[in-house]
Amino acid sequence: MTAFLDVLGQAMAVLGGLVFVAAGVGLLRLRDPYMRTSAVATAAGVGVVLVVGGSVLTSPTVSDLAKLFIAVVLQLATSAVGGMTLARAAVLSGHAFADGTDTAALEPGERPGHG
Template identity: 45%
Template structure:
């Protein structure tokens, strides 16, 4: 049974590494700040969570389960909030979106454009 958890843990770790690699490629391929922040925020949360869960599967104890739960929860919250804060600050500093973006819902929330 421990061999099964070892293989599943390694698979989860490699899946997390693959997800982070794809997001790193997205940093170079995506055209603007907003797409980059969205891709990295989403994949960083998921990729790191996969790596933590994989490490937990390889060395399971109840204490490690508690640590992994806290680490995954903190990573999911921090990556989502952080990436959206970066995108919002870029928008407030007039970082233009790519030409493929044609809907600008945040424009209606800007006070400096309505005064």
């Protein structure tokens, strides 16, 4: 069983690393700050969970499981909030959207509760 957990943990860590590589490629290839923010926030949430979860599986202890739980909860909460904050800052600073992006919900008279 220990060998299986070790292999699974290593596979999860490698997969998490690949998620970060994909996010890095996304930073170079995506067209506007909003798409880039989405890629990075998603990678932060998923990639960290996979890497930390994989490292815990290679050496599972009760204290490491508690640390994993805390790290996952904090990472998922902060990556979502951070991603939304960066996107909002880009909107407020006037960064252009990529061609073809529907921005109708951002018009002052179109937002729910603001019309």
